[in-house]
Amino acid sequence: MIKTQMTTELTSASEQTRARLVDAAREVFSQHGFQGATVREICRRADANVAAVNYHFGSKEGLLAEALNFTRLAALQTANIAAAASPEVRLRMFIRDFMLMLLDEKSASRQCRMMARELADPTPALDKIVREALAPLHEFLEHLVREIVGDTVSETELRRCVFSILGQCSFYYHSEPVLQRLHPELRYDPDEIDAIAAHIADFSLAALLAKKNG
Amino acid sequence: MIKTQMTTELTSASEQTRARLVDAAREVFSQHGFQGATVREICRRADANVAAVNYHFGSKEGLLAEALNFTRLAALQTANIAAAASPEVRLRMFIRDFMLMLLDEKSASRQCRMMARELADPTPALDKIVREALAPLHEFLEHLVREIVGDTVSETELRRCVFSILGQCSFYYHSEPVLQRLHPELRYDPDEIDAIAAHIADFSLAALLAKKNG
DNA sequence: TTTACTTTCAAACAGCTGTTTGATATGTTC
DNA sequence: GAACATATCAAACAGCTGTTTGAAAGTAAA
Secondary structure (H helix, E strand, C coil), X not given: CHHHHHHHCCCCHHHHHHHHHHHHHHHHHHHHHHHHCCHHHHHHHCCCCCCHHHHHHCCHXXXXXXXXXXXXXXXXXXXXXXXXXXXXXXXXXXXXXXXXXXXXXXXXXXXXXXXXHHHHCCCCHHHHHHHHHHHHHHHHXXXXXXXXXXXXXXXXXXXXXXXXXXXXXXXXXXXXXXXXXXXXXXXXXXXXXXXXXXXXXXXHHXXXXXXXXX | CHHHHHHHCCCCHHHHHHHHHHHHHHHHHHHHHHHHCCHHHHHHHCCCCCCHHHHHHCCHHHHHHHXXXXXXXXXXXXXXXXXXXXXXXXXXXXXXXXXXXXXCCHHHHHHHHHHHHHHHCCCCHXXXXXXXXXXXXXXXXXXXXXXXXXXXXXXXXXXXXXXXXHHHHHHHHHCHHHHHHHCCCXXXXXXXXXXXXXXXXXXXXXXXXXXXXX
């Protein structure tokens, strides 16, 4: 009776091991990349047998696909669209939220690390990442930047402005091992992240304003 | 006699296999990363025995260290410093040269790819990369940007401006697999690279000018 | 030619990889 | 309780990894 209830509550034994495997996979994939991660370490961290990965997900690749999750990134965009503010302020807000997600949130950072590793060494999972996470993100930013610069700038120029913004943001993420060595005093605490986000927003809005008027 | 002469001409048999190994290593490391690359494939491409890597370079890691080369990047900076032009024009020139190196030159691109892979998955070689390539590059750009914005902006702000410029440039490089999927018509031919470099320079100079006056 | 040294080579080493197998256990349904 | 499907497990599989070894080949000086 109790167990039946637990089953209906979405926590059958099988589903629990699945969940443990997915969680361990996120940790290990983000730390070591797809190649560097071993199913044995994932299973060890999940307290599961080595065969569990292939039983539940078919293969190591199937587990990677399952481990990818973009709800946090999507939530950022829907919240931003719903906000009642000028496009300039909304861009500022988005950059801040985006950087906080990128550099501060642990679980989101694992997702980002998995994505960054796919960029450096693509597997079939990159197609899913582009389709479900990056294509919507680029489109969202294109709309937002279009509201700021108006209709005089071409589609190509607009796209490059989006690349300029995303490039600035992702730099702090993927160059972290370098920046730590160049500036050992650098820490990504909330205040520092706020300041970084403010700089990127200032830098980008000044450039966009010039584009609009020039 | 002839062979002795060849030896003095820097092409002893041993030095030739060393050179072939280093060249093959650059190709394979840049394609598959340090982990993904196998000494067997490197030796196969270099027409050398499997034991040759450990004999000539001690280990796979030793070969990686030998394969890294930053002379092209250093030449870019010294040439730029020597140029008689305003700092604004010199920044514009540097971004163009930098993007051409990043996206167009095949041998330089292999070096960049090895560096990018070190960022995503650091090995002890990252320390050498930072010390010999990236630290000088950051310092060079800090001086150049300082000439543009003047003495009113703080060191921290200045540093972030350099990050903004480098972030925009490297984005086109490390996001290439994504951009190819998002915009399949995109090709990094010399004209396109020129246009990209011009955009980054415009975008950045507009922002720097605002920083200077604001 | 003999001696000494450097370089190459096939073979083997120990260890790790993702995946499969067949048995054992667990849980559900009649 | 019997029958059935699901899930877990230890063990093995075939293949690849960087590195080592000891013999063979090549090279240079005496």
